[in-house]
Amino acid sequence: MKTYExxxxxxxxxxxxxxxxxxxxxxxxxxxxxxxxxxxxxxxxVKSADRVTAMFEAxxxxxxxxxxxxxxxxxxLRSGMRVEAPFEKPEQKLMPIx
Numbered sequence: 001m002k003t004y005e006x007x008x009x010x011x012x013x014x015x016x017x018x019x020x021x022x023x024x025x026x027x028x029x030x031x032x033x034x035x036x037x038x039x040x041x042x043x044x045x046v047k048s049a050d051r052v053t054a055m056f057e058a059x060x061x062x063x064x065x066x067x068x069x070x071x072x073x074x075x076x077l078r079s080g081m082r083v084e085a086p087f088e089k090p091e092q093k094l095m096p097i098x
Contacts, residue, residue, distance in 0.1 A: 005074055005077075008074070012070055
């Protein structure tokens, strides 16, 4: 288990590092929108994510769905609940959109 976890986490760390520019752009867009509500058309309903974020932090759920999937996978392996990789099977993959 330790060998597998170490190898998975090494690759996962590289993935997290590679996604940092994307996350930075998402934060920049959200910050811009928060500072400039006029970017929305008149009458558009805008909701604040602060309440949702606070709820997730309170229950210890943060990160992307795929980060949580990796952490859940490792937790399941440690507990002996499930020995199945958290990767989509071919029949579950999304098809490209034209």
